[in-house]
Amino acid sequence: MTEQPARPDATGAAAPLVSFTGLDHGALAARTRRWGWVQYSMYRHAAERPFLATSLAVALGNPILYLAAMGLGLGAIVQEDVDGVGYLWFVAPGLLVSTVVSTGAQFGTWPIFGGFKWQMTYLAAQATPLEPRQMAQGETLAIGVRLMIQALLFWLLGFLFGAWPGGASLLSVPIATLAGLAMFTPLMAYAATLEEEGLQFNFVQRLIVMPMFLFAGTFFPLSVMPVYLQWIGWISPMWHGTQLARIVSYGLSVPPWLVAVHVVFLVTCFVGGLWLAGRTFTRRLVR
Numbered sequence: 001m002t003e004q005p006a007r008p009d010a011t012g013a014a015a016p017l018v019s020f021t022g023l024d025h026g027a028l029a030a031r032t033r034r035w036g037w038v039q040y041s042m043y044r045h046a047a048e049r050p051f052l053a054t055s056l057a058v059a060l061g062n063p064i065l066y067l068a069a070m071g072l073g074l075g076a077i078v079q080e081d082v083d084g085v086g087y088l089w090f091v092a093p094g095l096l097v098s099t100v101v102s103t104g105a106q107f108g109t110w111p112i113f114g115g116f117k118w119q120m121t122y123l124a125a126q127a128t129p130l131e132p133r134q135m136a137q138g139e140t141l142a143i144g145v146r147l148m149i150q151a152l153l154f155w156l157l158g159f160l161f162g163a164w165p166g167g168a169s170l171l172s173v174p175i176a177t178l179a180g181l182a183m184f185t186p187l188m189a190y191a192a193t194l195e196e197e198g199l200q201f202n203f204v205q206r207l208i209v210m211p212m213f214l215f216a217g218t219f220f221p222l223s224v225m226p227v228y229l230q231w232i233g234w235i236s237p238m239w240h241g242t243q244l245a246r247i248v249s250y251g252l253s254v255p256p257w258l259v260a261v262h263v264v265f266l267v268t269c270f271v272g273g274l275w276l277a278g279r280t281f282t283r284r285l286v287r
Contacts, residue, residue, distance in 0.1 A: 036130040040138025045145070055146075063154040066095045067161045083221060085165070085250045092163035093245035094218035094238075096154045097176045100147050101238045104180035105209045107143050108187030109201040113194055122285060132285045133278035136192075140185060140274055147180040148173060165250050172245035179241025182266045185273025192280035212236040217243070240265045 048055065067088075082090040115121040122135055151173040158164055187204065194200060215225060215232045216239040222230055233239035240262040246252035247259065254262075 036128075036134040037137035037141060040125065040130060040135055041141040041145075044138065044142035048142075048146075059150045059153045060157065062099050063095070063157040066099065067092065067158060067163060083246070083250075083252060088161070088163050089165055089250050090246070091219060092158050092161075093169075093172055093249045094242045096151060096158065096172055097179050097241040097245050098213050098216075098218045098238050099154060100151050100176040100180040101183045101241065102209055102213065103150060104143065104147055104182075104184035105187060105204065107146075108184040109191055109204055112139070112188050112191035113197065113201070116192065116284060117195075117197065122281070126285045132281035136185075136188065136274065136277035136281045139188060140181065140277075143184055144177060144181055147184075148177040151176040151180075169245075169249040171248040175241055175244045175248065178266050178270060179237045179244075182237040182241075182269035182273070185270055185277055187273075189273055189276035189280045192277060192284050212238045237266060237269055 081087075116123070122132070125135055126132070154176075155164070155170060155173050164170075191201075211232055215229055216222065216236040217225075217233050218238065222233040222239060225233070243252065243254060244259070244262050244266075247254055
């Protein structure tokens, strides 16, 4: 980058002209094509910085309210053990996972749609060497970091509440993050297909996320549900993540084949959703 002689600006003052002819544009483009997904993730974190205080308030407020209401409040009423442990130990992993998964669902809907429709973030990025699939990957990385921080804060507050029986429960943080991404990426892929806003995301929240929260084993074992409602848990990242979190938290007894089902389900939703998002982003932006 070189500086050229100054010339008067609109106010009459001399302003130096800057030339970018000294930059290696080919190298910059090559770096973007290789690491664009990381660069886009950094941009997303920078864009969220003005809302950091609000994000922290939500990340700290939710676990305090949930643990106080469901763990100490309802837990004081439930005198019998659930799955062989006290109710607080039972419900805490479910609350952690369901909170993170709900956040993943929120970020996979309106913010993605807004990037195409209102802010036009993706259209602006399309003018650079950044590829559409890298935008989807960058969104996933940025949201994954956010979900992990949220899960860690929840775990730390749960530790203060006595919600975790041992240090192995810390593994529930990456489990919750995976479950949140298993919800986020398929919704991101879907949001990228929408041209106009309507009631689609309201249906997602009311007909998908809320039933998962209520009927996917967060507050009681799925086995006590009527058989005709248990399918909600089987197709829910919340239930699969919650079961894994309970295994590492208090040693929930689960056969190995079922542990494999939980892991495969979450990984498939995450990876499959990310692959679909790459395709829908490309279809939307490359015309």
